[in-house]
Amino acid sequence: EAQVTQxxxxxxxxxxxxxxxTCSQNMNHEYMSWYRQDPGLGLRQIYYSMNVExxxxxxxxxxxxxxxxxxxxxxxxxxxxxxxxxxxxFCASSFTSLAGGTDTQYFGPGxxxxxx
Amino acid sequence: AQSVTQPDxxxxxxxxxxxxxxxxxxxxATPYLFWYVQSPGQGLQLLLKYFSGDTLVQGIKGFEAExxxxxxxxxxxxxxxxxxDAAEYFCAVGYHNNNDMRFGAGxxxxxxx
Numbered sequence: 238e239a240q241v242t243q244x245x246x247x248x249x250x251x252x253x254x255x256x257x258x259t260c261s262q263n264m265n266h267e268y269m270s271w272y273r274q275d276p277g278l279g280l281r282q283i284y285y286s287m288n289v290e291x292x293x294x295x296x297x298x299x300x301x302x303x304x305x306x307x308x309x310x311x312x313x314x315x316x317x318x319x320x321x322x323x324x325x326x327f328c329a330s331s332f333t334s335l336a337g338g339t340d341t342q343y344f345g346p347g348x349x350x351x352x353x
Numbered sequence: 354a355q356s357v358t359q360p361d362x363x364x365x366x367x368x369x370x371x372x373x374x375x376x377x378x379x380x381x382a383t384p385y386l387f388w389y390v391q392s393p394g395q396g397l398q399l400l401l402k403y404f405s406g407d408t409l410v411q412g413i414k415g416f417e418a419e420x421x422x423x424x425x426x427x428x429x430x431x432x433x434x435x436x437x438d439a440a441e442y443f444c445a446v447g448y449h450n451n452n453d454m455r456f457g458a459g460x461x462x463x464x465x466x
């Protein structure tokens with residue numbers, strides 16, 4: 238089954254304790270992206286990756302890191318989480334369109350993170 | 354700066370009534386336009402998209418949307434809403450050779466019996 242998986246689905250942590258949220262896709266997509274969803278703000282892009290070893294900042298990259306060592310995986314790293322990073326996080330992947338922009342994105346189920 | 358506006362935070366319609374959700378974007382270049390739906394506790398699922406060609410696009414679940422360049426709009430419509438359409442709807446815009454995606458804040462749809 239084609240899917241994007243994220244782990245963990247729920248996480249409660251404390252300020253400053255490093256954490257990683259994993260994301261994996263089995264569709265051989267080049268493009269992967271991380272978003273955070275906050276009430277009234279919709280989805281805001283954190284980082285995206287056009288392919289292996291190619292990453293770039295989105296709208297709200299501060300406090301986050303990513304890596305893309307393999308095509309299927311795109312982990313999101315919070316080196317020193319703070320309460321303002323409490324949010325619902327989504328990973329997404331897609332093929333790139335013929336014209337070069339991103340095409341239909343497939344979303345993971347989300348990770349609800351609480352930082353105390 | 355690129356932005357996407359969904360003017361309606363919450364809309365309530367009766368089952369069987371027609372629906373229109375508004376989306377406006379700001380940018381001069383030709384955008385790629387998407388509508389996604391998010392059911393409670395779920396990720397987002399694509400309803401439809403516009404890249405080029407016919408400005409009226411058909412999607413899944415009976416939805417359609419029309420791209421109007423002169424109004425910078427991409428409104429989503431459905432002629433007859435079903436109770437299962439209750440969800441949150443997001444308009445998204447991507448740009449050619451610009452790989453960031455911008456999402457609107459979302460419109461929550463409530464369907465009355």
